[in-house]
Amino acid sequence: xxxxxxxxxxxxxxxxxxxxxxxxxxxxxxxxxxxxxxxxxxxxxxxxxxxxxxxxxxxxxxxxxxxxxxxxxxxxxxxxxxxxxxxxxxxxxxxxxxxxxxxxxxxxxxxxxxxxxxxxxxxxxxxxxxxxxxxxxxxxxxxxxxxxxxxxxxxxxxxxxxxxxxxxxxxxxxxxxxxxxxxxxxxxxxxxxxxxxxxxxxxxxxxxxxxxxxxxxxxxxxxxxxxxxxxxxxxxxxxxxxxxxxxxxxxxxxxxxxxxxxxxxxxxxxxxxxxxxxxxxxxxxxxxxxxxxxxxxxxxxxxxxxxxxxxxxxxxxxxxxxxxxxxxxxxxxxxxxxxxxxxxxxxxxxxxxxxxxxxxxxxxxxxxxxxxxxxxxxxxxxxxxxxxxxxxxxxxxxxxxxxxxxxxxxxxxxxxxxxxxxx
Amino acid sequence: xxxxxxxxxxxxxxxxxxxxxxxxxxxxxxxxxxxxxxxxxxxxxxxxxxxxxxxxxxxxxxxxxxxxxxxxxxxxxxxxxxxxxxxxxxxxxxxxxxxxxxxxxxxxxxxxxxxxxxxxxxxxxxxxxxxxxxxxxxxxxxxxxxxxxxxxxxxxxxxxxxxxxxxxxxxxxxxxxxxxxxxxxxxxxxxxxxxxxxxxxxxxxxxxxxxxxxxxxxxxxxxxxxxxxxxxxxxxxxxxxxxxxxxxxxxxxxxxxxxxxxxxxxxxxxxxxxxxxxxxxxxxxxxxxxxxxxxxxxxxxxxxxxxxxxxxxxxxxxxxxxxxxxxxxxxxxxxxxxxxxxxxxxxxxxxxxxxxxxxxxxxxxxxxxxxxxxxxxxxxxxxxxxxxxxxxxxxxxxxxxxxxxxxxxxxxxxxxxxxxxxxxxxxxxxxxxxxxxxxxxxxxxxxxxxxxxxxxxxxxxx
Numbered sequence: 001x002x003x004x005x006x007x008x009x010x011x012x013x014x015x016x017x018x019x020x021x022x023x024x025x026x027x028x029x030x031x032x033x034x035x036x037x038x039x040x041x042x043x044x045x046x047x048x049x050x051x052x053x054x055x056x057x058x059x060x061x062x063x064x065x066x067x068x069x070x071x072x073x074x075x076x077x078x079x080x081x082x083x084x085x086x087x088x089x090x091x092x093x094x095x096x097x098x099x100x101x102x103x104x105x106x107x108x109x110x111x112x113x114x115x116x117x118x119x120x121x122x123x124x125x126x127x128x129x130x131x132x133x134x135x136x137x138x139x140x141x142x143x144x145x146x147x148x149x150x151x152x153x154x155x156x157x158x159x160x161x162x163x164x165x166x167x168x169x170x171x172x173x174x175x176x177x178x179x180x181x182x183x184x185x186x187x188x189x190x191x192x193x194x195x196x197x198x199x200x201x202x203x204x205x206x207x208x209x210x211x212x213x214x215x216x217x218x219x220x221x222x223x224x225x226x227x228x229x230x231x232x233x234x235x236x237x238x239x240x241x242x243x244x245x246x247x248x249x250x251x252x253x254x255x256x257x258x259x260x261x262x263x264x265x266x267x268x269x270x271x272x273x274x275x276x277x278x279x280x281x282x283x284x285x286x287x288x289x290x291x292x293x294x295x296x297x298x299x300x301x302x303x304x305x306x307x308x309x310x311x312x313x314x315x316x317x318x319x320x321x322x323x324x325x326x327x328x329x330x331x332x333x334x335x336x337x338x339x340x341x342x343x344x345x346x347x348x349x350x351x352x353x354x355x356x357x358x359x360x361x362x363x364x365x366x367x368x369x370x371x372x373x374x375x376x377x378x379x380x381x382x383x384x385x386x387x388x389x390x391x392x393x394x395x396x397x398x399x400x401x402x403x404x405x406x407x408x409x410x411x412x413x414x415x416x417x418x419x420x421x422x423x
Numbered sequence: 424x425x426x427x428x429x430x431x432x433x434x435x436x437x438x439x440x441x442x443x444x445x446x447x448x449x450x451x452x453x454x455x456x457x458x459x460x461x462x463x464x465x466x467x468x469x470x471x472x473x474x475x476x477x478x479x480x481x482x483x484x485x486x487x488x489x490x491x492x493x494x495x496x497x498x499x500x501x502x503x504x505x506x507x508x509x510x511x512x513x514x515x516x517x518x519x520x521x522x523x524x525x526x527x528x529x530x531x532x533x534x535x536x537x538x539x540x541x542x543x544x545x546x547x548x549x550x551x552x553x554x555x556x557x558x559x560x561x562x563x564x565x566x567x568x569x570x571x572x573x574x575x576x577x578x579x580x581x582x583x584x585x586x587x588x589x590x591x592x593x594x595x596x597x598x599x600x601x602x603x604x605x606x607x608x609x610x611x612x613x614x615x616x617x618x619x620x621x622x623x624x625x626x627x628x629x630x631x632x633x634x635x636x637x638x639x640x641x642x643x644x645x646x647x648x649x650x651x652x653x654x655x656x657x658x659x660x661x662x663x664x665x666x667x668x669x670x671x672x673x674x675x676x677x678x679x680x681x682x683x684x685x686x687x688x689x690x691x692x693x694x695x696x697x698x699x700x701x702x703x704x705x706x707x708x709x710x711x712x713x714x715x716x717x718x719x720x721x722x723x724x725x726x727x728x729x730x731x732x733x734x735x736x737x738x739x740x741x742x743x744x745x746x747x748x749x750x751x752x753x754x755x756x757x758x759x760x761x762x763x764x765x766x767x768x769x770x771x772x773x774x775x776x777x778x779x780x781x782x783x784x785x786x787x788x789x790x791x792x793x794x795x796x797x798x799x800x801x802x803x804x805x806x807x808x809x810x811x812x813x814x815x816x817x818x819x820x821x822x823x824x825x826x827x828x829x830x831x832x833x834x835x836x837x838x839x840x841x842x843x844x845x846x847x848x849x850x851x852x853x854x855x856x857x858x859x860x861x862x863x864x865x866x867x868x869x870x871x872x873x874x875x876x877x878x879x880x881x882x883x884x885x
Contacts, residue, residue, distance in 0.1 A: 016777055023779035027681025030674040034698045034753075037746045041704070044716050225597035233591060234598070247601045252800065252870045253863065254807025256834050257608055260859045263841065264611030271492070286604045293601070319587040347705025350809035350834070354841050376707040376810075383711050383814060391715065398708050405703060 045402075049395025052187060055197065056147040057139040058113060059178040062092055064125065064132045075129050083125070085118040089140075097169060108166050112173075114141040116198045141186075142179070144196040144389035146170055150179060161388075187396065191362045192378065196389035199382075201397050203364040207277055207357070207372030208346060208404075214281020214368055215288060215345050220338050222285075223292030224327075227334070230293070231300040232322050251290035258287045259354025267355060274356035275371040283351050288341035295337020299330040332419030339412040343405050349376040375401045429484075429558045433565055437476050440569035444472030444576065451578045462581035471582040474589050475572035480565035487557055495553070499546045504538040522546060612863055615856030622850045623651045628857060630654065634820035634831075636840060636851050651854055653861065655822040659737070659830030663812060664805040666741025666826055667748055671805075672798055674745075675752025680782055682753070683760045695757075702750035710814030713743035718815055725827060733817070733829040740815040741826065744808055748801050755800065759793030760786060792880035799873035803866040809834040833858050 066072070068091055069083040093109050094100070100109050117140040124138070125131050142150065145162040149170060153162065162170075173179050190200030226247070234240040262283035266272045272279045303326050311321040352358070357373050358381065365372035373381065375397065382394040448468035452458040458465055496519060500507065507518060522539060524530040526546040535543070576582065620628070631652020678698065682691050718739035725732035732738075763786050771781040787794075817829030818839055840855040 016780070020777045020779045023782070024681070024685055027677045027685055030677035031681050031686075031694055031698070033674050034678055034701060034746075034749050035694070037749075038697065038701055041708070041712055044712060045708070048715070222597045222600055225594045226601065229591075229594035229598045233594060243598050243602055246605045247598075248874075249867065249870060250601055250605055252803060252866060253608065254803075254809070254834070254866055256807065256809045256837055257612070257859055257863050259841075260837070260856060261604070261608045261611050264615060264856070265607050270489070286600075289601060289604070293598075317583065317587060319590055343703065347703075347707065349705070349707045350813075350838065353838055358842060376705055379707050379711065380810070380814070383714065394711060398711065401705065402708070405705070409703065 045395050045398050049392060049397075049399050051151050052392040052396035053184050054151065054181040055184040055186070056142040056150040056179060056181050058142050058146075058173060059137060059139050059180075060089075060092055060096075060113075061135055061137050062088055062121070063135045064088060065091070066132050069132065071132060075132055077126065077129070080122065080126050080129065083122070085121040085125075088121070089113060089117060097172075105165060108163055109169065111143055112146055112166060112169060114143050114195065114197045116193075116195060117141055139180075139182075141197055144387060147197055148388050148392075150174070151181065187393070191364050192360060192373070192381070193362060194360075196385075196387050196393060199390075199393060201375065201378060201400055203361060204373050204375045204378035204397070205400070206364040206366075207280075207361075208374040208376075210277035210365055210368045210372065211280040211284060211352075211357075211374055212342055212346060214278055215284040216338065216342060218281065218285035219288045219292050219341065220334075223289050223338070224296050224334055226289075227293050227296030227300055228322060228327070231297050232318070232326065247290050247293055250286075251294065254350075255287055255348055256350040256354070258283050259351030261286065262351060262355045273369065275359050275361075276369050277357075277365060277372050277374075278368040279355050280352050280357050280372075280374065281368065283355060284345040284348060287348065287351065288345050291341035291344065292334075292338050295340070296330070296334040299333025299337070300326060302333065303329045332415055336412045336416045339408055339415070343408040343412075346374075346404060346408070347376055347401065349374075349380055352377050353380070375404070429561065432558075432562055433477070433480060436562065436565045436569065437473055440472040440476040440565075440572070441469040443569060443573055444469035447472075447573045447576050451576065455578055461578050463583040463586075467583045467586050468576050470586045471576065472569050472572040474586065475568040476565045477568075478589075479568050480561050483564055484557075484561050487553075487561075491553055491557075495546070495549045498549060499542050502542040502545050526550065608863065612856050612860045615853050616860045619850060619853035619857045622853070627651065628653055632822055634836070636836070636854055649850065651850070651857075653833075653858070655820040656831060656833045656836055656858070657861075658822055658824065659816070659820070660806055660832040660834075662824055662826065662830055663737050663741045663744065663816060663832060664802055666738060667744035667805045668798070668802060670742055670745025671748035671752050671801060675749045675801075676756050676794065678749065679753040679756035679760055683757050684778065684782055684786075695754075698750050698753060700750075701747065702754075704747070706747065706808060706810040707814075709743050709747050710810040710812075713739050713811055713815035717743055730827060732827045735815060735817040735829040736827050737816060737830045738826040740812050743815065744805055744811050747808075747811065748805060751804060752797060752801050755797030756790070756794050759790040759797070762793070763789045792876055796873040796877035799869050799876070803869035803873075806869075807834065807862060807866050809838060813838050833862050837862070 065088065066075075068087045069085065070087075071079050071083050090110055093112070094106070097109060100106055120140065121138070146166070149162040149167060153167070154171075154174075170179065186198055187200045189202055190198055191203035193199040230240070230244065230247075234243075262279060266279050266282050267274055272282070307325050307329065308321050311325045312318075316324065352374060358377055359371055359373065360381070361371050361373055363370075379394055379397045379401065382390045382397060445465045445468060448461055448463075448465040449458065452461050452465075455461075461468075499522065500515070500519065503518075503522075507515065510518065521530065521535060522542055523546065525532055525535050525539070525543050532540065532543070628651050631650060632654045633650040633652045634655050635650045637649060682695055686694065714735075718734060718736060721736060721739050721742075722732045722734055767785055767789065768781055771785045772778075776784065812832045812835050816835055817831050818835055819829065820831050820836075821829060823830055837855045837858050840851055840858075
């Protein structure tokens with residue numbers, strides 16, 4: 001009898017061990033899948049976006065002919081503004097490629113260089129009017145299609161829409177050694193633009209900065225005050241329970257609903273202007289408030305009761321206990337929570353679309369009342385643009401956003417390690 | 424004087440009143456023989472003065488700022504010629520803004536007509552009145568408050584009590600903000616929804632199977648039927664959420680089990696934060712990844728085995744959303760799994776169960792309420808998720824449960840309806856708020872259900 005049972009158990013044992021191995025493998029595979037997705041996401045973004053940090057420029061020798069420019073000598077500064085720099089560039093291109101004669105081909109030829117090159121020339125001559133009547137070798141920005149072709153198309157990758165004839169010209173210029181790629185500083189110093197080659201993230205970064213400042217100024221003090229009330233002063237009654245339920249519920253409301261709130265209450269009812277960081281910050285601060293309150297409460301409860309009792313014992317009032325003892329000990333934890341909340345707010349897009357922070361804005365904002373977009377909204381706008389060069393820039397902007405998030409989260413971790421007291 | 428200068432002056436007055444209060448208390452204490460004879464510490468006298476300075480001035484400033492434009496508008500409109508009184512609300516506000524333009528010198532008087540001269544003159548007058556008088560009154564009130572507080576201060580009166588009381592009220596009001604924002608959400612969404620349902624019957628909205636929110640501006644316009652049936656949107660939302668859950672729940676749960684039960688502490692310390700990075704990545708990044716990388720890959724894979732896949736398939740959006748939710752499920756499950764007491768594991772091992780049998784037969788049932796609660800929260804997260812679906816799912820309503828087709832969701836439609844110019848008397852704009860109401864109610868219901876399940880079925884150990 002007992003032999004029989006032993007036999008049964010033994011024959012089962014192998015199966016059970018196999019099931020054990022399988023189960024363990026599923027777990028490992030799940031963890032592996034998560035990590036694989038993470039790696040894939042980062043690799044994809046970096047692969048797509050790394051190229052945006054390099055930009056193609058073309059060296060040309062320009063003769064600043066006063067006749068072509070339409071300037072009289074001596075030159076007045078006002079005249080330079082309306083001078084025909086385009087003509088100078090075109091003349092140079094015609095001389096370099098004399099075989100190009102038809103109208104359509106010439107137009108393609110002029111398209112090799114960025115239309116914004118004239119502003120660079122303008123600034124150059126403004127700074128140094130002596131250049132007029134002289135020749136000078138200058139690196140000028142290439143058009144975005146040329147940029148795409150030079151960076152990717154030459155290795156056979158099928159990108160962009162650069163015409164066959166333009167490709168030949170680029171190859172000729174490249175053979176002359178006057179085409180190169182350089183670090184794309186404009187990406188960090190320019191605002192948005194319809195021309196990919198001069199568009200940058202500065203406007204979006206400034207917009208995000210102002211929005212987050214407003215968010216922090218509103219949500220941190222209110223969140224900390226609410227947390228102190230709930231933990232230290234609130235009586236145990238229905239009203240307190242109600243507030244508690246509200247806070248927890250607010251934490252789970254989809255972010256897009258906050259956008260509707262902002263549109264209906266802040267913009268339509270209170271008349272806050274649309275598209276400005278102020279209204280964005282107001283909406284995001286309501287959204288991050290629960291995060292700040294919940295983490296602040298956690299750090300208040302982490303302060304041991306003995307500290308409160310000691311302070312009360314030597315005659316401090318309840319308010320003094322909180323302000324002189326509990327708050328200083330809890331503030332590092334509160335700040336950590338607030339930074340994590342800010343990081344979430346920085347990555348938020350949906351509510352900002354509702355309140356009009358999606359407009360096309362060229363100039364970086366200089367205050368909380370200037371129309372602006374934020375970094376994630378800029379990413380959304382660029383992702384929608386058809387030009388291949390914008391896909392590259394979208395990935396690069398995502399890298400900038402992720403870099404900010406990594407810095408903020410590392411700061412939070414560092415703050416926690418550095419300042420947190422363990423009891 | 425503009426608002427920022429006014430605020431700066433107010434701050435200066437406030438700081439001065441604090442030091443005034445402290446100095447006043449010292450002056451009171453001097454003849455009595457030191458501050459130990461005062462009923463409260465000198466700083467409390469300072470704070471008392473600050474409260475008297477700031478509170479009345481701020482209340483006045485806020486009331487004035489919020490009512491000023493409507494009061495001025497009423498007074499100016501009263502002076503307009505009689506024909507203005509017969510205009511509709513929209514035309515009247517247009518006319519008023521033209522009066523405003525003339526008053527600020529952007530437009531010429533004759534573009535408006537001589538009949539409006541009294542109204543324009545009154546507006547100029549009122550504008551300059553508030554511009555000068557508002558800051559003056561606010562600052563006067565602040566200074567008066569400060570002086571009053573200094574005069575009231577005495578050595579016997581314990582000012583700590585009123586100061587602490589004010590502090591308490593301030594804290595209470597701060598925690599009330601959470602209630603106010605919930606109320607704000609409910610009212611803003613509800614009011615606009617009611618206006619929507621006045622135009623579109625509730626029944627048609629809830630049970631209609633067609634969604635094409637183009638309202639005909641002219642009667643003979645083609646392709647502007649203006650159908651507002653929410654069913655295709657809900658089906659689309661549920662389809663994408665279901666795909667996301669099919670990815671997130673098994674992977675999230677198994678990762679949590681592996682990390683909690685099998686992995687060494689060292690592995691856990693490295694892998695857990697790495698997985699949580701997935702939760703910290705902004706949704707716009709996932710959206711871009713889904714639209715640019717995943718959707719084309721799925722399309723190519725489908726075509727290679729002869730399936731027709733839409734370029735904005737529900738599958739792509741759902742898969743990527745699932746990946747985003749993995750850490751959410753896994754960290755919630757991890758919490759409840761580690762909360763199951765060790766004694767239950769030891770008991771099961773003692774009876775000869777293998778580790779996986781223990782997990783499946785003992786730990787999983789014990790942790791089930793918490794896990795179900797976590798999954799419900801994850802579903803609510805998936806339904807409310809916006810950017811991934813805006814970028815990777817379709818925007819045309821399509822009643823289908825085929826994951827290879829393009830479907831649209833509630834959140835996508837809210838964004839589509841509200842981005843760009845809005846008019847608030849248009850059913851198209853108001854529809855976004857009705858959708859918002861539905862979204863809010865669904866997520867609220869799921870959250871309450873999750874909390875309820877966790878509370879009711881939680882096993883209490885120890």
